[in-house]
Amino acid sequence: MSDAGTQHPVAVIIGMMGAGKTRVGREVSQMMGLPFKDADIEIEREVGMTIPEYFAQYGEPAFRKVESDLIRRTLDDFGGLFALGGGAPMTPATQDALADYIDGGGRVIYLQADPKEAMERANRGGGRPMLNGGDANARWMRLFEQRDPVFDRIANVHVRTHGSTPQMAARKVMNMIEERVVHVGVVSADDYNVRIGEGAMNHLAPVLGDKPARIALIHTQPVQRHSDRARALLRQAGYEVSDIVIPDAEAGKTVTVANGVWERLGAEGFTRSDAVVGVGGGAATDLAGFVAATWMRGIRYVNCPTSLLAMVDASTGGKTGINTAAGKNLVGSFYTPAGVLADMTTLASLPNDIFIEGLGEVAKSGFISDPEILRILEEHAGELRAFDGASFLGTPLEDVVAELIERTVHVKAKHVSADLKEAGLREFLNYGHTMGHAIEKMEHFRWRHGNAVAVGMVYAAELACLLGHIDRDLVDYHRSLLASLGLPTSWNGGSFEDVLAIMHRDKKARGNKLRFVVLDGGPGRMMHLDDPPADAVEEAFRRIQH
Numbered sequence: 001m002s003d004a005g006t007q008h009p010v011a012v013i014i015g016m017m018g019a020g021k022t023r024v025g026r027e028v029s030q031m032m033g034l035p036f037k038d039a040d041i042e043i044e045r046e047v048g049m050t051i052p053e054y055f056a057q058y059g060e061p062a063f064r065k066v067e068s069d070l071i072r073r074t075l076d077d078f079g080g081l082f083a084l085g086g087g088a089p090m091t092p093a094t095q096d097a098l099a100d101y102i103d104g105g106g107r108v109i110y111l112q113a114d115p116k117e118a119m120e121r122a123n124r125g126g127g128r129p130m131l132n133g134g135d136a137n138a139r140w141m142r143l144f145e146q147r148d149p150v151f152d153r154i155a156n157v158h159v160r161t162h163g164s165t166p167q168m169a170a171r172k173v174m175n176m177i178e179e180r181v182v183h184v185g186v187v188s189a190d191d192y193n194v195r196i197g198e199g200a201m202n203h204l205a206p207v208l209g210d211k212p213a214r215i216a217l218i219h220t221q222p223v224q225r226h227s228d229r230a231r232a233l234l235r236q237a238g239y240e241v242s243d244i245v246i247p248d249a250e251a252g253k254t255v256t257v258a259n260g261v262w263e264r265l266g267a268e269g270f271t272r273s274d275a276v277v278g279v280g281g282g283a284a285t286d287l288a289g290f291v292a293a294t295w296m297r298g299i300r301y302v303n304c305p306t307s308l309l310a311m312v313d314a315s316t317g318g319k320t321g322i323n324t325a326a327g328k329n330l331v332g333s334f335y336t337p338a339g340v341l342a343d344m345t346t347l348a349s350l351p352n353d354i355f356i357e358g359l360g361e362v363a364k365s366g367f368i369s370d371p372e373i374l375r376i377l378e379e380h381a382g383e384l385r386a387f388d389g390a391s392f393l394g395t396p397l398e399d400v401v402a403e404l405i406e407r408t409v410h411v412k413a414k415h416v417s418a419d420l421k422e423a424g425l426r427e428f429l430n431y432g433h434t435m436g437h438a439i440e441k442m443e444h445f446r447w448r449h450g451n452a453v454a455v456g457m458v459y460a461a462e463l464a465c466l467l468g469h470i471d472r473d474l475v476d477y478h479r480s481l482l483a484s485l486g487l488p489t490s491w492n493g494g495s496f497e498d499v500l501a502i503m504h505r506d507k508k509a510r511g512n513k514l515r516f517v518v519l520d521g522g523p524g525r526m527m528h529l530d531d532p533p534a535d536a537v538e539e540a541f542r543r544i545q546h
């Protein structure tokens, strides 16, 4: 954010008179240990009189010039929280200054208070020149109608504070400030952001935009409390919501379920301008994405992942799909979301075993691309393995998990940005999956995906070692790290012949040749392994058995 020697605000708060910009801004600055500035107070200090006096003596145009000059200066030399006066963002010069600030990575937060509450607060206080003359309420409402669409456009963060105390509103603002954002560039489609943090789901309406009238909210029963929140946010934003509950986990990734959703969309008149929101684990976001990719050949969709694995992997990258009798994810489409909102508060209800399976895909990303992930996993293995959603939020572990999620999503974004349709580079994200998907199928999906992938990575490491690409120590490191996280490292649930037949149907296979992706020397260095010797393929299988 800061250029050499300059400071920029952590956030700028805008909103209607009475929205609570100053009160909430002060609360946030105290919570974050940062300085706070109120533009109106700074202006009165600079001109040596109150704003009503300045208005009366020099008029509004002169005031707006003083105001926009002070705002521009403050944006370039202040590193705390900065609240603007109600009318400030209506001035073109201030709009330009705020746009430059956002281009530099700044956050302009539109504090969207309940209009009635804000109007009453604004008129209680008096001393507001813009409300002088005539019925103050009517005047406030006229200003709201003029300003709300402008504020909505200018801001890049929107925080609704309806019914919130100043402290609750401050917490929402702080969550937005602290959230992590990973940008995913997509060569053949629109770029999008993955937002990671408490309250990320609040971005639903801004990400969906104002074109959809109808939203198909696709979710599963175990995440009802989170889909309830999504539904409330969507309805508050004025969307018509079709609530679609699908079977949980892999049972939801079938053509029968997809057809049922297509039937609903048809019966309710969904058109290309409408959208899909998927809330749940990776299976739910895979199905939701598949429905969005296929309804009328493609409508907008936003993923709200609620499991660790879905946050770090499934919800991003555009792989949508369903399973068939022949195997995992054999039907689907590369179709990218309009955005991904990884709301950390949803992890509060995530069972420990589901959290742990998500660590399988986190570790994978460490092995294929970011060794720092492996270091963090090693350092915090015990805490991660003991994950307890009920006591997780607000603890130091939440920051560790947020860092792991951001890093893992960065690894995925790097691969999918360069190779959306998996022509080569993206296949490295499939590390451990050739054997992993075979195990899932052999286990009739009783094994969780992340657990199967963990064993699959040990298999791939054994195969690479047998062929001289990595040393035994690195194979042993796979086992020790994955086991320390509570992940399985062996499997003996079926015959080599059955597994081999399934691996031959893996999407990376070409003709009747097996293809794997394996480490080449060490973490972060990957290679394709085409048509490996049959005896090595079988010996590696023997080595992952109990």
Ligand SMILES: NC(=O)c1ccc[n+]([C@@H]2O[C@H](COP(=O)([O-])OP(=O)(O)OC[C@H]3O[C@@H](n4cnc5c(N)ncnc54)[C@H](O)[C@@H]3O)[C@@H](O)[C@H]2O)c1
Residues within 6 Å of the ligand: 220, 222, 223, 248, 249, 250, 253, 280, 281, 282, 283, 284, 286, 306, 307, 308, 309, 310, 313, 314, 315, 316, 317, 318, 319, 320, 328, 329, 346, 347, 348, 349, 350, 351, 354, 357, 358, 448, 449, 450
């Ligand atoms: N599209 C991709 O790129 C991609 C990437 C990785 C995995 N996947 C797919 O994702 C699936 C695995 O995802 P998963 O591990 O999330 O499994 P999942 O979707 O089956 O969820 C696991 C279980 O956790 C529950 N759950 C999820 N979030 C919860 C929450 N916050 N509170 C309580 N319960 C919650 C689910 O309801 C389910 O019972 C597999 O189908 C895999 O193929 C897809």
Ligand SMILES: O=C(O)C(=O)C[C@@H](O)[C@H](O)[C@H](O)COP(=O)(O)O
Residues within 6 Å of the ligand: 313, 317, 319, 328, 329, 361, 422, 426, 427, 429, 430, 431, 433, 507
């Ligand atoms: O996004 C990818 O590409 C991946 O390979 C990510 C994997 O972690 C994920 O499990 C994906 O769903 C597997 O893809 P598939 O094409 O093997 O089904």
